[in-house]
Amino acid sequence: MTGLDIILRAQACCARVPDRNISERTRQSYAQEFSRMWREGCLDPLRDGIARDTYNYRRAALLTGSKLFLESLIANLMAAGDRRDVAAARQHAGELLRAVKKIEQAFELEPPLPAGASPFDSPASRWRQSTGADRERGENSKRHSLAYLPEDWDNRLWEKATEAWGYLEPLAVHMIAAVRPEELVPGQRPSGWSPGVSVELRSPRRLAITFAPVKSHQGLFGTELTTICVDPTVVGGPAAFLAEKCRMSPDHRIIVSIESKDAVRKAIVRLGRKALPELEVAITPYVLRHQRLADLKATFGAGELVASAGGHSTDRTQAKYGSVQHGRKLKGYISIVALRAPRCGNVERARQLFRNKGPRKKK
Numbered sequence: 001m002t003g004l005d006i007i008l009r010a011q012a013c014c015a016r017v018p019d020r021n022i023s024e025r026t027r028q029s030y031a032q033e034f035s036r037m038w039r040e041g042c043l044d045p046l047r048d049g050i051a052r053d054t055y056n057y058r059r060a061a062l063l064t065g066s067k068l069f070l071e072s073l074i075a076n077l078m079a080a081g082d083r084r085d086v087a088a089a090r091q092h093a094g095e096l097l098r099a100v101k102k103i104e105q106a107f108e109l110e111p112p113l114p115a116g117a118s119p120f121d122s123p124a125s126r127w128r129q130s131t132g133a134d135r136e137r138g139e140n141s142k143r144h145s146l147a148y149l150p151e152d153w154d155n156r157l158w159e160k161a162t163e164a165w166g167y168l169e170p171l172a173v174h175m176i177a178a179v180r181p182e183e184l185v186p187g188q189r190p191s192g193w194s195p196g197v198s199v200e201l202r203s204p205r206r207l208a209i210t211f212a213p214v215k216s217h218q219g220l221f222g223t224e225l226t227t228i229c230v231d232p233t234v235v236g237g238p239a240a241f242l243a244e245k246c247r248m249s250p251d252h253r254i255i256v257s258i259e260s261k262d263a264v265r266k267a268i269v270r271l272g273r274k275a276l277p278e279l280e281v282a283i284t285p286y287v288l289r290h291q292r293l294a295d296l297k298a299t300f301g302a303g304e305l306v307a308s309a310g311g312h313s314t315d316r317t318q319a320k321y322g323s324v325q326h327g328r329k330l331k332g333y334i335s336i337v338a339l340r341a342p343r344c345g346n347v348e349r350a351r352q353l354f355r356n357k358g359p360r361k362k363k
Contacts, residue, residue: 003077003093010070010100016112017067025187025214027068033058034065043106046126055127063112066103073099142286146294146326153276154291157283158237160275167267169245169256172238173197173209174268174285177228178292178309178321181261181285182214189214191224191339196257201246206334207232207239213311223311223338234332261285294322299330307342314343 001009022030037043037058043066045058073096080088109126150156154175161168170184179197186195189212198210210227232243246252258264265284272283281287289310296306302324307315 001097003081003089006093006097006100007074007077010074010096013100013103013107014067014070016107017063018112018114020064022064027064030061030064031068033061034069037062037065038069043102044109046109050127052127055125059110059125062106062110066106070096070099070103142284143290143294143320143322143326145281145287146291146322148279148281149287149291149326150276151328153279153283154288155237157272157275161271165267165271167258167264169242169254170258170264171268171271172242173199173256174288175238175292176230176235176242177209177211177226178289178296178311179211180214180289180311181258181264183211183311184256184258184264185261186257187214189224196255198253199242199246199256200253201232201243202229202252204243205231205233207235207243207246209242211311215311223308223313223340223342225339226308226311227335227337228309229334229336231332231334235330236332239332290322291326292322293318294324294327295330296327296333296336297322297324298327299333304342304344305336307344308336308338311338312342313340 037045043062045055045062047055050058073092077089077092077096080092158171158175161171165171173179173184177197183194184196186193188194191212194212198208200208200210202208206229208227208229210225212225213223230239232239242254242256245254268284268288269282272279272281276283293306293310296309297318300306302318303315306318307313310318310321312318
């Protein structure tokens with residue numbers, strides 16, 4: 001098989017994957033997941049006991065990642081041909097042929113849908129016949145962990161952390177604002193470049209935490225920016241710590257950022273085991289996010305403020321987070337402001353429906 005034959009075969013494989021309008025961040029995420037699958041030596045996105053969302057994500061990573069990978073190998077082979085480097089061309093041709101064969105086998109298991117085809121008209125996915133198909137959506141959500149945590153679990157977590165612990169500032173932000181771990185990672189957001197989470201001491205009794213939500217679907221959703229103001233003298237603990245950090249800065253402002261959300265997650269899990277050794281629950285940044293949103297519901301009631309704090313575009317999304325019965329009344333929260341106000345009405349309609357139903361009549 002000539003190099004041209006291999007290229008044409010690889011291009012035919014790429015052509016089976018329709019072009020999708022996805023963000024650069026999502027494209028990179030799919031490419032990284034495909035790389036992990038490739039290193040593991042198994043391109044099958046289906047695993048026993050896997051959740052549906054994970055299967056769908058791995059399948060999308062297989063399709064998009066395969067196309068990107070083959071296009072890169074094709075470019076290498078063509079560049080070697082342009083240089084008339086016979087040895088390099090042979091090497092790249094062998095790499096491309098091996099990759100095509102492996103990806104073709106994966107596509108036999110998971111054939112890409114043709115462009116314009118509806119998934120509703122296609123046969124049931126392989127996940128439907130898998131051992132994980134009986135799992136409920138959201139069954140492993142961290143919101144279920146709150147029921148097993150003691151009332152003061154986050155205070156104990158903070159007390160265990162010291163200046164010697166490497167992620168004290170990110171932990172403090174997580175304990176005040178319901179941020180996602182990705183929002184502490186510098187990157188491009190719909191509102192522009194974000195260096196991380198901005199913390200500013202606007203007055204001795206007003207600490208402002210501003211973050212740009214990462215989940216926005218190319219700017220169509222989300223709040224763009226959310227600012228949560230608290231009184232550090234009332235909140236104490238992590239708020240007082242951040243206020244002191246700002247006070248030491250010339251402009252009374254600091255940026256809290258991290259390089260790896262996985263490194264921070266693992267560090268917080270280890271800290272949780274030390275602070276709460278009696279618990280089987282793994283403490284992660286998302287446990288903190290669920291707890292803070294549950295606290296805000298208990299303090300202000302479900303609605304616009306909670307949606308703004310979570311970086312949501314609608315007040316409906318907060319139903320997927322910590323329940324109000326697991327929340328505690330917060331003190332020292334001054335304001336929660338979103339650059340783009342969430343669409344509201346879902347919570348109020350649900351309340352109105354509940355009121356209209358009234359008590360059930362006895363037969």
